[in-house]
Amino acid sequence: MTTTIVINKQGYAVKDLHVFGETVTISPERTVMIVACQVNGMTTAAVVYQADGTFMGIAQSSNTLMQQLEQESGYFRRRQVQTMQRLLPKTLDPDAKSSPWVKGQNAFMPITCYTDGPTTWVNTAFLTAIETQGFQTRLVMQDAPDIVTSKGRNKFIKQLTAIKIMSLWMCQDLYGRGSQLERAILPMINWPDNAPINVDQAALQASRDLTCLTTLGERLKLPVDEETTLADLQRRARLNISQRDMKTF
DSSP states (O other), rough: OOOEEEOOTOOEEEEEOEEEESSSOTTTTTEEEEEEETTTEEEEEEEEETSSSSSSSSSHHHHHHHHHHHHHOOHHHHHHHHHHHHSOOOOGGOGGGOOEEEETTTEEEEOOOOOSSSSOOOEGEEEEEEEEEEEEEEEESSSSOOOESSSHHHHHHHHHHHHHHHHHHHHHHHSSSGGGGGSSSSSSSSSOSOOOSSSSHHHHHHHHHHHHHHHHHHHOOOOOOHHHHHHHHHHHHHHHHHHHHOOOO
């Protein structure tokens, strides 16, 4: 495809679309991207591009469609991704508003970074190149139009590097192996020198414990003494994570 989608400063692509449906299926294997759009005068809309070349507009926000994917798959990215993000090199500390959806080798990367605003999601398996065009960046997509945005290329490289590391580490955690997948996951991104190729299992378990404790604290209204105990447990979990060898980070 040679068509280009331009994301404006408000985070939307403006499209005149006549293929409009009521439902659409989001799949990590088949969905190329979910574009936040102003379609036919509607701002709460998205256009979903599939790997077979089809696309459809739908009167739901792109973030609602990602939530639909989580509900249908039973996989909720926030807890899983936060657990892995704590182990990333400090140079890759993520923006809280641009947390990706990562599950093993599958990943959707957010293009625009608004907490409650429009977000375009790109399936990284279909991303073939990142090009700089003046003050804009072009994401070259397979089986879908390219995306042009004012977001800088270096920010995308940082996002994709973090996704590559988390993807590989998730595969190792799930299958007990996976180092050989490094070249298959986002091959255009080099593995950084300051990140171990193998996930630190002790630090991963400590981060997982911290995620569970944090989730528990958010859900329960605890008495002061129990809240203090929970905070102490969280502090210990953070300490276990920080005791990793951080010399190269």
